[in-house]
Amino acid sequence: MLALVAGSLASFRWSLLLLVIAVSVLQMYLPRVLDEPLQKATDKISASNRKYLQTLADWLNGIDTLRRYAVGEKFLSSIHADARELESAYVKQQKVDQELEYLNQAIYSLGNMLIFLLTAYLVARGQLEFGLIASVNDFSLYLFGSLMNIANYRGQLVASRGLQEKILDLRQPLTKAEEGGTAPATFSVKDLRLAFANGHEIKYPDIQVKPGEKVLLTGANGTGKSTLFKLLVGEAVASGGQISFFDQAGKRVTPDRTKIGYLPQEAILLPSSVMNNITMFDPDLESKAKASVADAQLAEAVDSWPQGLETSVDLAGDNLSGGQKQKVVLARAEVHDSQLLLIDEGTSAIDQAAGRKILDKLLQSKQTVVLIAHNLTKEERDLFDREIKLSA
Template sequence: MNWKELFKLELFRFCLAISLQMIAAGGEVGVAYTLTLQFNAVKNRDLKLFLWWTVIQLICYALVFLFYNIASILWQKALQKYFHLVRQEITDHYFTDSHQHKVGSVQNRLTNDIKILHKDYFNSFIWVAGMIASICSVTMTLLTFQWALLIACLLLAVVQIFLPKLLDKPLQRATKKVSSANREYLTTLGDWLIGLSELRRFEANEKLFKTVAKFSGRLGAANVQKQKVDQELDYLNQLAYSLGDALIFLLTGYLVANNLVVFGLVASIGNFSAALFSSLQGIANYTGKMRATKKLREEILASREKITTTRTVNAKAPAGFTIHDLAIDFENGEGVVFPDIQVKAGEKILLTGDSGAGKSTLFKLLLGEKQASCGEIQYFDQNGTRIYPNLSEIGYLPQEPTFFPTTIAKNITMFNQKLDDGINAAIKRVEFASDVTKMPAGIETSINLDQLNVSGGQRQKIVLARSLVHQSKLILIDEAATMKILQNILTGSATVVFIAHNFNEEMRHLFDREIHL
């Protein structure tokens, strides 16, 4: 992320906003120049000329404020359009990279990280542009008065520009630390608040408060550290500014006393030096903040990288699969090695094994949600022909089904309107029709994720209906389905792999065979 991308995306607003910002900054110097002319008129006892320059000064003030405001509005509009595009690219990247991402990390990237760049990089950029214009205006104005003033200002400028670079690296580290601490804080909130009801049930509020306070404290400490470095940077800049301002005023007094410059410059030199040194201070400060975001901008650029998916138009719905030499390693150093397995089209498989044997992990590998460390998975159609799979057509009922804050119908069709006609048949087959008739708006009832208005059993039925309406030829069920619903599913032609811990002989007889991990 950088200003060049914004320039290409919003050429007109970018150029107009920068131009108005620079004109307004130059106008402030013009206001200071009129002060010189006003004091010259006072010295010459010319009231009419004094009033004339006063009117011009007021007009300049009005135009300066107007241009600053218009520039700010145009700049923010351009930025919001740009950030909207960036968020879309980040979301697309996370959607297609086939990795599991912590919700807190994604939230942090889409909100806090972009907010940091908004403030510390892009807003700094437009202010730097205005300050450059201010420096150029002051330079040309001082040159018209006396070249010695310009030389003195340039020497002091060198000191002020290079002094703050001493804090570049500490500021970069502080900015990175704030982003990391915020990501950890959001992740912690997501991990703990999702189980708030259980914590409340066991009265474990003290553990919740301590954990949240711990990570909140880290975020607070990171912000304090960044503020400390910012203040150190401001202190160095202010020190250089104050010394420079005093030296320029002394030099002006000397030049006026020797009739080398006009008397009115005594009144306005403070404004000129303030504009010059505050601009120099601002440039050093803002460019330091911009450089501090370099690492963060590189990370966001990587998060925006477009990923070319391997899906093709020839992808087909799988009905069977085989796995060979399949294994997966986890970050904690553990892993799972799977036996070679073949599941033919139409088979009904009972998948059993001890907890941690890899049953749910195998499902995630089949669905493409996890990537194997080695080995391969091959998919086949109903005729036993090897195919390139459309993994979205695999039916999946997890232990904790995923829903979206929209209607039951759309949660079943997953936003594919072409499947609307099959909803009624699907809900009847999973014995959900009677539940739907009792709901206020039937299948158009919206699911409330905060106060879930569907029971656990109803959630299972919705996901099973999702598999049926999509005509999945392969259905994976992870320990979630009543005996009656399971019997209905097993009477169909789809291939079914069912994970069960607690099962009896009656359930075992429903399946063609058992695979034990």
């Protein structure tokens, strides 16, 4: 459009072309003064929305307790506060969007007015035919209208640029795994730290775990034991330092984090069959499921279920006990041949006898095992190769 208009106006009068170029440059670059406010407004919406959803998740997790004590108004007041913050963020974004649109519209109108006045002046001076006023006006309308749309769309893209980069960063570990990462057998951390929004920071000592080593990870609450596991599996991103992964031979590898066996404090299951929760929907692993179920001390429960491993996990009805859920996740780690196993109180809901059998089997395996536990006897603690104690 610019080339067409430029060629036509140059054939009419060079002064018209120079004015169009000047207004076009103004229309393309002046709206950029709003780039930073637009990006900040979009980031604010993202942060407010994340906070609102997290508040919902946190409160709804204890909805039964709220009902029992009839204190639902506390839940509502907290939700309303975050909802107002989110609404305010949307209002601010709309304000900046309108400022961008107003600025673009003002430049568009100014450009058309200047072109019309210059054309009229040239006609009055006898330097341009009267009939060209309509043609020049049409050219400017089409050109500046197109540039106005470009400036508006560009502003929207710039506003979401920071958010897009954050999303890509979050996806990066998964992308690496999909591109053929290696199942890690062990890891090391150096100068690792994680800073939180409230100013608190966790700093870790340098740690080197050998392949096949059985390590007990201890420390007071708040020293970052569970957070270390989340950093290793990619659920949290470090503020600084380095995490390195190695294979059985001690060679540094790019990790496939899906191959790390991770048992969090609360076992995470999906609303599908027990089989799918063990194999994670990989039919090639179904033949190994029964053996992993036996090793996880879950066979007796599976045999008692009418549908066996095809029993559906009812998250709302909670048809599996806490111990059974933990055993399912243990079976998942085994069936996926996890060479590195991270257990965060992962057997706390399992009865003592079954828990001891599971612990003995893990400690006799070739896997690298790092375990967080607080209820182990001295005899059980002595079964580990060593203990790493984190301090504040």
